[in-house]
Amino acid sequence: MGRFKGKATIPSRFLFQHMVPALIEDLHRLNLLRFPYRRYVRSYGNEKKAPVSQISLRVNEVCNLRCDSCGQWGENGHLRMKQERGESLQQLDLTTVKRIILETKRDRPVYYIWGGEPTLWKPLLPFLRNWENSASMVPLSRMGRI
Known part of the structure; x- marks a missing residue:
């Protein structure tokens, strides 16, 4: 190297x-x-810090699939265990995401959207509409099923 x-x-x-x-x-x-x-x-x-290049936003903890190999919802997945204990599943709210983006707008990072299944995150479409003219990239990690 x-x-x-x-x-x-x-x-x-x-x-x-x-x-x-x-x-x-x-x-x-x-x-x-x-x-x-x-x-x-x-x-x-x-006095000036290096810019942020990527921000990973875990937008939710829900998923409509139960893949055996999944570390979140599989047989020993941590979210499955959380749900079995009766704990509530979390979801990132849009105001928090907007605040993070405003604070890092100068850096123009990649905002990586993931979760359980990010397409099940209710504010996804308003979020993407805000970024259609943005210089930042917004990759979305998903399973492809709705």
């Missing part, structure tokens, strides 16, 4: 064999280069 300014970097062979051709093939992927640039190349003064 190479180093740049004391930080670990992506090996150059991997970079030139896989990443550069992928970037040339799809120019929209150039957006992904801003994160390594901000992490490895750009310098920040002592």
Whole structure:
């Protein structure tokens, strides 16, 4: 593993064999280069902190599937155990998400949406409507069943 300014970097062979051709093939992927640039190349003064590159938002704890291998709802899943103990399942409220996004808007991070099943989170559509013209990416991790 190479180093740049004391930080670990992506090996150059991997970079030139896989990443550069992928970037040339799809120019929209150039957006992904801003994160390594901000992490490895750009310098920040002592008073200024490095920007946040990704925020993971676990929006809910519900799921409509019960996959055996799932660590949340499978046979020994922690959410399944939580429900069996009679504890209530949690859901992130939209006002909290909006506050987090306003506080990190300057950094333009990737907001990674996940949960039990994020498509079962009631404020999902209003959330996505707020971000249709945003410069930030919003990947959504889901099982594909509703």
